[in-house]
């Protein structure tokens with residue numbers, strides 16, 4: 563038993579070493595990635611369920627590294643730990659707004675949603691940065707939505723309230739991402755000027771297999787409506803899920819059932835096909 567304990571320990575130790583080595587390699591590659599232009603934004607359609615109309619696009623970052631495509635779930639946490647997240651957020655906001663500006667002539671009123679790391683959201687002068695990007699790209703604040711996770715807000719909700727109020731004054735839209743996975747109480751949320759709750763895909767994806775998830779989803783929709791907030795369901799993969807959500811008055815949806823995230827050029831082709 564003693565031996566077994568030791569070998570488990572050294573296995574753990576070597577896995578730990580390996581994962582530390584891997585993340586410092588990623589960090590190294592990440593530092594050069596912005597200069598080497600290795601990032602790209604993909605866009606995923608957001609659909610208004612009542613009408614089937616395209617109303618928005620969520621911008622999702624992709625990294626084409628020299629090691630191949632690396633998922634944001636892997637590199638965003640490293641970027642957050644190393645201070646690289648702020649320049650990445652700047653790049654994402656500028657690129658997404660430039661794209662939104664370009665689309666206004668072809669897809670009037672389309673809104674582009676950008677994911678915000680808790681760290682960038684709390685950076686000094688973040689609100690001014692958003693204002694500058696909007697001025698620079700000539701995008702109406704109404705066409706930009708910022709997605710902030712429930713956990714990012716609850717980490718310090720006093721400060722979050724202050725920042726969200728300034729962003730609201732600026733006129734951008736605010737959405738709470740991954741809703742349902744944190745521990746926020748709706749009475750706190752009521753104080754924030756949010757326009758939309760995004761129900762986390764972990765609930766939505768199992769809507770027809772898991773009664774609890776269906777009940778939670780239905781409850782989130784009715785509570786959000788009671789607070790005067792819209793709801794978007796993410797991770798809609800099946801028609802039955804779409805219908806469940808539509809029946810309960812969920813305003814918007816996003817997921818593989820409609821379309822996967824795609825490069826900007828493909829997004830336009832998709833819009834043309836859908837529109838015809």
Ligand code: C2E
Pocket residue numbers: 606621622623633634635638654677678679739740763796797798799816817818819823
């Ligand atoms: P998220 O914001 O919750 O984004 C939703 C994720 O679900 C995306 O993964 C999207 O591609 C995926 N997805 C969309 N529809 C479906 C579906 O029907 N089924 C399933 N199974 N998945 C679906 P992705 O693009 O890999 O992004 C992962 C996470 O990385 C995002 O989760 C977000 O937290 C983060 N992220 C992505 N882009 C950015 C960014 O520009 N900045 C920051 N700070 N974080 C980002």
Ligand code: CA
Pocket residue numbers: 620677709739
């Ligand atoms: Ca998101």
Ligand code: CA
Pocket residue numbers: 730733734735736755756757
């Ligand atoms: Ca608002």
Ligand code: CA
Pocket residue numbers: 739740762763796
């Ligand atoms: Ca999510």
